[in-house]
Every structure is written in structure tokens, then in C-alpha cells.
Amino acid sequence: MDTLTALDVMRDAPVIPVIVLHDAAHAVPLARALVAGGIRMLEITLRTPQGLPAIAAIAREVPEAVAGAGTVRTAAEARAVADAGARFAVSPGYTPALGAACREAGLPLLPGVATGGEIMMAAEDGHAALKFFPAMQAGGAAMLKAWGGPFGDIVFCPTGGISAQNAADFLALPNVACVGGSWLTPGDAVAQGNWARIEGLARAAAALPRA
Template identity: 75%
Template structure:
């Protein structure tokens, strides 16, 4: 893996590996062993979604105890979310949509942001604010690979991370596109593996994801 600066850019976050795991944690005790298992498999950009009451504590634990991981916060919907994530030790943020308030907060915090977009207008607004590494969400429901192919003409300077409905089975189809830098998916950290502490399975899934080819 390439060395990273203390504050990676949005492009560095997206281009580090073919897959960014979308992680939902309900138990702080799972955070560190999960992160270590993912890093052991070659995946170090870890999106911990702010969907559970323990998410910030999980981000803090990973930031403190797994130095080889680059932990980020997902489901960032407000400036307050961005501030809390940064205080917990997050080094990047992922949002399900885009607002200028979230964009400004992340810029001021020097927190790399992957803003969520689903329309051409949202892409243009994010670009106006300096963002060209974007999350396409929800990818399957918003048009999938056909939409990304259509966007490649007018937005050929933008790179995307499709998230939402991406699986081990369809990831290759998305990664083959020239405007896709990586995909986001939850299959690398399945809930049943977390519940049973099957970290070897997580490492195997991460290694398979890290080996996926990109276009």
C-alpha cells in the first residue's frame, strides 16, 4: 500500500482500494478486531456509518488502536455530524447527499468528503464547491451502470464511488467503468460474521475485494 498523508484527499480515499466497506457497528467491542481483519486483507479505508448510537465510539476506538486503518464516517448529514466525526478521529466523511453546509464544514475541518449525488444538478453543485470525487448513491436505484455511462460524457472529469446495492457479484461491472474509482459495499463486513467474531472470514472477503480489477 502507498503511504498516505495524515489528511488524505477525497481522491486518495477513493483510489486506495477497489472497495470501501460500508460498516454498521452495534457493539464497540467489534470495532477494533473488525478493522484489523479488514486491514489484514488489504482494505484500510473504512467507512463507519453514523447509523448507530455507538458509531462515534467505534470510530474513536479504530483511530486510536488500529494505526494502519484510515477510518471515516458515513451517513454524514450535517455540519454537526462532520464536527463530531472529526473529533472522534475520522479522516474522511461520506454523505448520502450533498449540501453546501456539509461541504463547507468538511472543508473547514480539513476532512476529505465523498459527497453523495444522484442527479446531474447535484454533481454540478458539488463541482462548484470543488468536489470532483463523488459517491453515487443509491447506485442501483438511481440508474446503475447505465447512468454512470451517460454521465461520463458531460462529467468526464469526475470520479465516482457507486454505493447502494453493490455486491460481490456486480462489483466488477461497476469497477470496469472508466469513471468509477471504487465501489462501496457492506458485503465485506457481514453482520453474521461480526456477531460470531469470524474475523478470518472478514479478512478473506477483504482480500477478495482488494484483488478486484479496475477499469
């Protein structure tokens, strides 16, 4: 998987877990539990200071996982996560400067979009696999269905408000390759080291049907 693309990341499994870690020591056992459940594309967010060391630990110690970085907003962050061993980046929005930095770092980018204009800007820079964020607040499955007409060549990973209860509604859409969600890694399960529970959640997510 040396030539990983954003589409490869999105098509690997029905769900990309959005992971917020408060203790980098949890990163390796968490990654192993997710991989055991059939989920190997992992978005570790930069929302806490533990994000970068967590990415580095997974990249170093769990080779069967593909560590990615979420909440990447700047060119400096793109370079930092690449140096830490991230294999892909996910952003809450998009700027051409961020896109250029990810290309220079060799990082496939899933840019966040919430409007037609943002889709067009990202597409102009060569991005056809996009994160729809925040999905529920920005129009949900109905918005994605509407975008299927004018943006028929774009595929999406909706993230934001996606849960085990509504994931299937999104995955049934032909322009949705996967969804992103935090329900695979509940905070209490991570804090307690309940890796068996997380493996079970991953296994259920990996079995979700797609269009």
C-alpha cells in the first residue's frame, strides 16, 4: 500500500474511526483492537496534545494498522504528522495551502467540505474523495443525495453526528464510500482499557453493508 490514495483510505472499510486520545499509552492497544475487528484505517485527531505521539506509536508498533491524522488544519501540522508516520490526513475544511503541503509530504488528504463552493474548490485542486463535515448539521443524507446530481464524480465520507444508528442511511447512498465516527472508541471503554468491547464495535462496523 505504498501508493495509498484518499479513495483507498475511504474504500478500505465502511467506517473510519475518529479517535480522540487523552493518553498516548492507549494508542497501541486501541489500534490492535480495531484491527482485530477489521478496521485498519485509523483517524487519530490532533484535538489533544496526545494525538501526535499516538500516531507515532501506532505507526511504529502496529504495522498492520494505517495511522492517519485528523483535524489537520495547517501546512505545519501536515508536515508534523507526516514526520510522525501518518499515512493520510483528514481536515475539517480545505485550503489550497493545506492541499499543497499534503502533496509535498506525500499524504493523501480527505478535505472537509460543507457547501457546493467548497466541493468545487477542492475538486479544482484534484480532490475527488472528500469528507462531508459536519454531516448532520450540514444537511445529512438528504444533502448528499442532492449533491449526487451536480457532483456525480465526487465520493464522500460523511463525518459529524454519525452513529451506529444512522450509519446505514449514509452508506446506502451511491456517492458515500464510508462514514467517519467516534462510536467505535467510546471514551469510557478507552479509559478502562476495555479493548474487547472496542474490537466488538469494530467488528460490527466492518460488517455494515455499502451501496
